Amino acid sequence: MSLSSALRLGDPDTFVAGVPHAAIADLRRTAPVAWQEIDEGPGFWAVLRHSDVVRVAREATQFSASLGGVVLEDLDDDSLEMMRGMLLAMDPPRHQTYRKPIADSFKARIIGELEPQIRQICRDLMVEAADRGEVEFVHDVTSGLPSRVMGQLMGLPEDDWSHLHGLAERQTSGQDPDLIAPGEGPDYSASIEMAMYAIELATARRRAIDAGRTPPSDLTTLILEGDFGGQPMTELDFGSFFVQLVTAGNDTTKTMLSSGLLALLQHPDQLAAVRADASLLPGAIEEILRWANPLHYFRRTAVAPTRIGDTEIAAGDKVAMYYTSANRDPEVFTDPDRFDIGRHPNPHLSFGIGEHFCLGVHLARLEGRVFFEELLGAFPKIELVGEPVRIRSNLNNGLKRLPVRLET
Template sequence: MADQAKTLPPDVARQVIDPHSYAEWDGLLDTFDRLRLESPVARIEPDDGKLFDPFWLVTRYEDVMRISKDNATFLNNPRPVVFSFRDAIEFSRQATGSDMLVDSLVVFDAPIHPKYRRLTQDWFMPRNLQKMEEEIRAIAHATVDRLVAAGPEVDFVKLVSGPYPLHVVMQILGVPEEDEPRMQMLTQQLFGGQDKDLSGTGLDQMTPEQVVQLVAGAVRTFEDYFAKLAEDRRANPTDDVASVIANAMVDGAPLPARDMAGYYIIVATAGHDTTSASTAGAMMALAQDPEQWARVKADRSLLPGIVEEAIRWTTPVQHFMRTAAEDVELGGQQIKKGDWLMINYVAANHDPAQFENPRKFDAARSPNRHLAFGAGAHQCLGLHLARMEMKILFETLLDRIECIELAGEPKRATSTFVGGLKTLPVRFVAS
């Protein structure tokens, strides 16, 4: 029998949806630890009933995994797949006719989703990615060359973890190198619009309306850019992902313009920003633990464990939303058809029922069945690429850096959706 629904107090509700909470990591984890024990599936409602629609917060690993794998009961459509205020949803409807500013792989359900995913899935499988290994290794070497030249004290995010995965994914998309800074800024506005440093506004407390207008502007610029790229790839196809998308046929017809733009945008943005966050998280953990750096420098077989743990420990994609397709019981609560749910990956990846001492960075953690890439039909398309990029970069760093330590306080992004370190000051000695 389902328990009586518990609505969280306003201060806890605000913490869950406030982007500043995600910059204060330990306090947020404390809250999730308490909620997991007291009310693992809890109702969140706005103070005044106007700011946002009520939703269920899901914090337990087993519940988040269940939702992630059951794509028939828990839908990505028709409601927003990322937490949104009502003003933002209304703005999106007026601007695009959809509740989402971007229609991409992330928001589609079956039968559309598997058809679209198949278009590029083979491209991102390990067998095909092996063809890119030497090119990625060359990018890693050039990145570490710049690091060594700029040392001994640098911001690792600005110099390494930001530009390295960006350059890799832009090579995959066929975007010219001179356009990469523009792609970086647009990505930061799309995912980090709530952060004054990443959005480029300098505004510490933007209203939801200001944030969504900033994001919408970034989306329009992306759409214009990729429309031109697609036109070129239709006239002059190459072997890059941009050509696959531009010339794709589904059910005998080319992709609609909006869907094609969304496909480009998700590859261009999620393809590097999340890897950047995990890479910075790995470096922070190693810089805080000189003995672990020395161990992996001597024994590279430890590297895959460091990469995997960094992805769990950092959890760059912090949540997604789902909509119940039918009445269902979850975590002792009765979820009604049409209810909105937040599956919080930060909470799930720090669930002690699944991960012993979850706040500890443990490179030997096994098994490490984290949810940072999601699960089920919507599992991250680029997970093999992310692991490969990180492994190659850290092999290169370990070859060139003798020791490394923090040179200041790292700072996390102010963001409810995609998050991670925005600054990581380090001091190192080159080999």
């Protein structure tokens, strides 16, 4: 029996003990577009080759993000409608109408201006961690960064950051019984509360503008003054847009930081190399993203019949782009299972590609670099003091616990 025949990529339990890379490689060789069953609803096509993932991502009108959403599970009507309000699940041309007005604010040069603030946030986190010494790295150290950065970017009062952080944390992985209350799904009430917060923020900002006050130059103002297909965004739309911006960069960034630290601890020679020469960090971040991609996949739905390689795809079929597989495709990466911070070029697909290419890519890279500069600078010695524990999820490829000792 081949390694891959029992592989069930849609089952969250598949990834709990570790990503089954050997079985995925086996499947990619024998069935690069593989039919997979899931418990809830119809199965899906797992697209495993790098070149095929690129094609599906680029053909945004053939492979719709909106039709069935971007996750494998079938969503109820309300959840699907809510997802369709996010950039991630919009199709062209509507997608560009919403993406264009804010895209400039996420360009490398503009995001680069945030470096001093991001550095200060990272320094505060390191001071808090140094006081503890032994920490659960995911929760105690990484989780503070993305929400504080979004607080800064959106111009939220600093007193609100921890509230926002709590709401973002409550939305984490709905497939892990350890992270949600028994019998419950993802905590949608946290999204609704966050959307309400954003609606109040938008209303107050617009009132201040109407009263003749100059608004602060932040992302909130930019969105509220933006032109979305000939009209401004309503307060209600701003609510879901805000939720998407905060949540899209939350788990993914935390995962990049915690899986990144684990990868470096597991490869002490490479950790020593980045400690000795910080200019290696940007390459190390790319390799962390390739080797420990924070998201396993995103889904599309075929709009019309087509083929991917030799496989016939019917209209309405679910098609999942497996970054976890594409990032280790030997057609593109030499010695793909090797963690190598000097790998160049490194065309990993962890940020997607094409129409929906991650809007926060420059922010994520900046947060990654500055965070590790500050972490390695603050702690000359970092060691594992317990077993890392992975999140139970078929989507999030991350850790929920990473116990480490940080020594100054």
